[in-house]
Amino acid sequence: MRNGVDTATLFATLDAVKAAPAAARFQFRATNEWLTGTHNRSTIHGFFGVGEERAHERAFDLDADHPAVLVGGDNAPTPVEHLLHALAACLTAGLVNIAAARGVRLTEVRSTVTGDIDLNGILGPDPAVRNGFERVSVRFSVAGDAPDEVLRAIVEQSRERSAVFDMLTNHVPVDVEV
Amino acid sequence: MRNGVDTATLFATLDAVKAAPAAARFQFRATNEWLTGTHNRSTIHGFFGVGEERAHERAFDLDADHPAVLVGGDNAPTPVEHLLHALAACLTAGLVNIAAARGVRLTEVRSTVTGDIDLNGILGPDPAVRNGFERVSVRFSVAGDAPDEVLRAIVEQSRERSAVFDMLTNHVPVDVEV
Numbered sequence: 001m002r003n004g005v006d007t008a009t010l011f012a013t014l015d016a017v018k019a020a021p022a023a024a025r026f027q028f029r030a031t032n033e034w035l036t037g038t039h040n041r042s043t044i045h046g047f048f049g050v051g052e053e054r055a056h057e058r059a060f061d062l063d064a065d066h067p068a069v070l071v072g073g074d075n076a077p078t079p080v081e082h083l084l085h086a087l088a089a090c091l092t093a094g095l096v097n098i099a100a101a102r103g104v105r106l107t108e109v110r111s112t113v114t115g116d117i118d119l120n121g122i123l124g125p126d127p128a129v130r131n132g133f134e135r136v137s138v139r140f141s142v143a144g145d146a147p148d149e150v151l152r153a154i155v156e157q158s159r160e161r162s163a164v165f166d167m168l169t170n171h172v173p174v175d176v177e178v
Numbered sequence: 179m180r181n182g183v184d185t186a187t188l189f190a191t192l193d194a195v196k197a198a199p200a201a202a203r204f205q206f207r208a209t210n211e212w213l214t215g216t217h218n219r220s221t222i223h224g225f226f227g228v229g230e231e232r233a234h235e236r237a238f239d240l241d242a243d244h245p246a247v248l249v250g251g252d253n254a255p256t257p258v259e260h261l262l263h264a265l266a267a268c269l270t271a272g273l274v275n276i277a278a279a280r281g282v283r284l285t286e287v288r289s290t291v292t293g294d295i296d297l298n299g300i301l302g303p304d305p306a307v308r309n310g311f312e313r314v315s316v317r318f319s320v321a322g323d324a325p326d327e328v329l330r331a332i333v334e335q336s337r338e339r340s341a342v343f344d345m346l347t348n349h350v351p352v353d354v355e356v
Contacts, residue, residue, distance in 0.1 A: 004214030036182030
C-alpha cells in the first residue's frame with residue numbers, strides 16, 4: 001500500500017488490461033429525477049465493466065440546484081460546480097495513482113478549480129457569448145517525498161491521462177433523445 | 179409559481195441582465211482535498227456573481243472515489259459519473275425554467291445519461307484511444323400539460339442553452355498549475 005493505493009492490484013489491473021483490452025470497456029450511468037424548480041437528483045448505482053454488469057457497493061444520490069440569485073432554492077451545488085468537482089477529482093485520483101506507481105509517498109494534495117462564465121450566454125440574447133465556462137483554472141498544491149520537479153511531472157502526467165480533462169478540452173459527441 | 183419556479187423573479191432576472199449585462203459575469207469554484215487512494219472531497223461554498231462575492235447558504239461537500247474493480251474504495255461516485263450528473267442536472271434545470279417561462283406545467287422529468295469509455299485510453303499504451311467518454315447519451319422522459327411536440331421543443335431549447343452541454347460538445351480552455 002502506498003498513498004492508500006494497493007499498488008500490487010494496480011499493476012495487476014494494468015497487466016490484465018494489456019492482456020485483454022476488451023476488459024477495459026466500461027459504461028457509466030446516472031439517472032436523474034426532477035424534484036421542484038431547479039432542484040433535481042441523480043442516482044448512481046449500476047455500471048458495466050470488465051465484461052459484465054456491476055454495481056457500486058451502494059447507490060449514491062447527488063443533488064443539484066441553483067442559488068437564490070439564479071432563481072433556485074440553493075439546496076445543492078449547481079451543475080457547473082459538479083463539473084468543477086469532477087475535474088478536480090479526476091486529476092487528483094490520477095496523480096495519487098501515478099505517484100503510487102512511481103514509488104512517491106504523498107502527504108498532501110489540494111486543489112482549487114475555478115470556472116468563469118458569462119451568463120449572458122444562457123440568459124441573454126447575444127449569440128456571441130457561449131453557454132459554458134470561458135475558461136477553467138486548476139491550482140494544485142502537492143507535497144510528498146520527492147523533489148518539486150518530480151511532483152510537477154506527476155501532475156502533468158495526470159493531466160495527460162485524465163478522462164474529465166480530455167472531455168472538457170476536446171469535444172464529446174452527446175445525443176439527447178426525448 | 180410554476181413548476182416550483184418563481185416566474186416573476188425569473189423574468190425580472192432576465193430583464194436585469196438585459197439592462198446590465200456585466201451582472202451576468204459569474205465565477206464558480208471547488209476546492210478539493212485528497213483523503214486516501216482515489217478518494218477525495220470537494221467543498222463548494224463561495225462564488226462571484228452580480229458584481230460581488232457571494233456564498234451558498236451552506237457549504238456542500240462532494241466526494242469521489244473509484245470502485246473496487248478500478249482499485250478504489252468505492253466510497254463515492256467516480257469523477258466521470260459526477261460529470262454525467264452535471265449534464266443531466268443542467269439540462270433538467272434548464273428545461274424546467276423554460277417550461278415555466280412558456281406557461282407549461284410539468285408533472286414529471288426523468289432522464290438517464292450513459293457514457294461509454296474505453297479505459298485503454300487511461301490505462302493502456304494505445305495513443306489512438308482517447309481518455310474520456312467516446313460518446314454520451316441522454317434519454318429524457320417528460321410529462322406535462324402540453325402536446326408532445328411542445329415538450330420536445332422545450333428539451334431542445336434546454337440543450338441549446340445548457341452550460342454543461344456546451345462544455346462537453348465544444349472545448350473549454352483548462353490551465354493546470356502546480
